[in-house]
Amino acid sequence: MKLFDVYPLYNVCPVRAKDVYVYDEAGTEYLDLYGGHAVISVGHSHPHYINRLKDQLHKIAFYSNAVENPLQQKLADEIGEQSCLHEYQLFLCSSGAEANENALKLASFHTGKKRVVAFKNAFHGRTSAAVAATDNLNINAPLNQQQQVTFIPFNNEEMLKNELKKGDVCAVIFEPIQGVGGLDQPEDDFVIKMEQLCHQYETALIADEVQSGFSRSGTFFAFQKNNIKPHIITMAKGMGNGFPIGGILVHPDVRPKYGMLGTTFGGNHMACTASLAVLEILKKNKLQKHAREMEAYFRSKAEKIKGAKIKGRGLMLGLEFDFEVGPLRKRLIYEKQIFTGGSSNKNVLRILPPLTVQKVHFDQLFDAVKDIL
Numbered sequence: 225m226k227l228f229d230v231y232p233l234y235n236v237c238p239v240r241a242k243d244v245y246v247y248d249e250a251g252t253e254y255l256d257l258y259g260g261h262a263v264i265s266v267g268h269s270h271p272h273y274i275n276r277l278k279d280q281l282h283k284i285a286f287y288s289n290a291v292e293n294p295l296q297q298k299l300a301d302e303i304g305e306q307s308c309l310h311e312y313q314l315f316l317c318s319s320g321a322e323a324n325e326n327a328l329k330l331a332s333f334h335t336g337k338k339r340v341v342a343f344k345n346a347f348h349g350r351t352s353a354a355v356a357a358t359d360n361l362n363i364n365a366p367l368n369q370q371q372q373v374t375f376i377p378f379n380n381e382e383m384l385k386n387e388l389k390k391g392d393v394c395a396v397i398f399e400p401i402q403g404v405g406g407l408d409q410p411e412d413d414f415v416i417k418m419e420q421l422c423h424q425y426e427t428a429l430i431a432d433e434v435q436s437g438f439s440r441s442g443t444f445f446a447f448q449k450n451n452i453k454p455h456i457i458t459m460a461k462g463m464g465n466g467f468p469i470g471g472i473l474v475h476p477d478v479r480p481k482y483g484m485l486g487t488t489f490g491g492n493h494m495a496c497t498a499s500l501a502v503l504e505i506l507k508k509n510k511l512q513k514h515a516r517e518m519e520a521y522f523r524s525k526a527e528k529i530k531g532a533k534i535k536g537r538g539l540m541l542g543l544e545f546d547f548e549v550g551p552l553r554k555r556l557i558y559e560k561q562i563f564t565g566g567s568s569n570k571n572v573l574r575i576l577p578p579l580t581v582q583k584v585h586f587d588q589l590f591d592a593v594k595d596i597l
């Protein structure tokens with residue numbers, strides 16, 4: 225049987241990994257500054273993560289959401305403690321798209337409305353409502369185009385107000401730091417205004433923290449820089465360090481009802497254990513503070529690269545050049561053994577390393593970039 229061919233592949237096959245490195249069959253070492261697309265938060269194959277998953281596997285790996293699973297409450301408590309969002313409610317699922325799908329659906333249940341406002345260059349996933357709120361027609365099938373979504377640019381208060389005034393918008397969904405779009409961020413004043421307008425016009429504000437959450441931005445969630453309280457926060461990627469888990473945090477104003485949301489796999493024993501292990505390592509190794517320190521170091525090095533603009537925050541960073549970075553990324557992999565990311569802005573080289581990255585790894589990157597350029 226052939227694989228359904230939807231991914232253009234690099235000719236590299238990692239077979240094992242450790243911290244910020246992955247290794248192919250021949251033992252070639254690659255520096256992973258891509259983190260498997262911002263998924264690897266606490267480093268590949270962290271010993272505590274492995275032990276926690278192994279222990280859990282010997283106890284119970286899965287049972288359905290029809291019975292009690294105290295690991296879900298433990299996870300809710302720990303996310304509450306580390307994010308300081310104790311009053312929110314946790315619903316667990318298995319991916320970023322599913323988190324956004326549930327968030328949009330919940331916003332519609334809560335408000336009784338059905339149009340969505342999203343932003344230019346947004347990426348929210350590939351399922352029905354999530355992909356419709358993604359600003360890329362190429363990945364929207366005719367089926368998805370039935371959803372009612374209006375795209376507006378960041379930082380245009382007037383346009384946002386005009387849309388919300390119409391009274392039919394269930395949700396405004398935004399990425400505090402755009403990932404796939406190329407690391408643009410809304411201005412602080414706009415974020416605060418967005419929260420206020422959503423309250424005024426009874427619209428749910430959804431912060432998509434699928435990529436920026438779980439300390440990658442240098443705060444637990446990237447929106448916390450602005451001290452707002454979204455109705456719904458979505459998360460996935462770094463939450464499980466590679467184990468598939470996603471979730472939404474729901475403001476207490478949004479009330480649950482039996483059957484409103486549901487999933488077979490979401491919140492299973494292994495997924496909760498993976499995420500608890502991630503949170504334990506984040507806390508013990510103070511990785512949020514480390515992310516801020518590494519960002520400062522990255523910036524000090526990047527400033528010396530002529531013609532490169534620094535984008536992003538924490539360890540969700542980018543270098544924007546005045547040329548397309550595709551060939552540079554290829555040479556970084558094949559000549560320098562360094563993984564980096566691209567974006568829909570073809571001039572942006574994205575850096576999404578495990579949060580355990582050290583100065584020496586950035587030195588390696590900048591030496592390599594200088595050499596190639």
Ligand SMILES: Cc1ncc(COP(=O)(O)O)c(C=O)c1O
Nearest residue numbers: 319320321347348349403434435
């Ligand atoms: C901001 C954001 N939201 C949602 C998603 C979709 O997540 P998943 O691929 O886990 O469905 C992504 C994936 O890149 C993302 O970056």
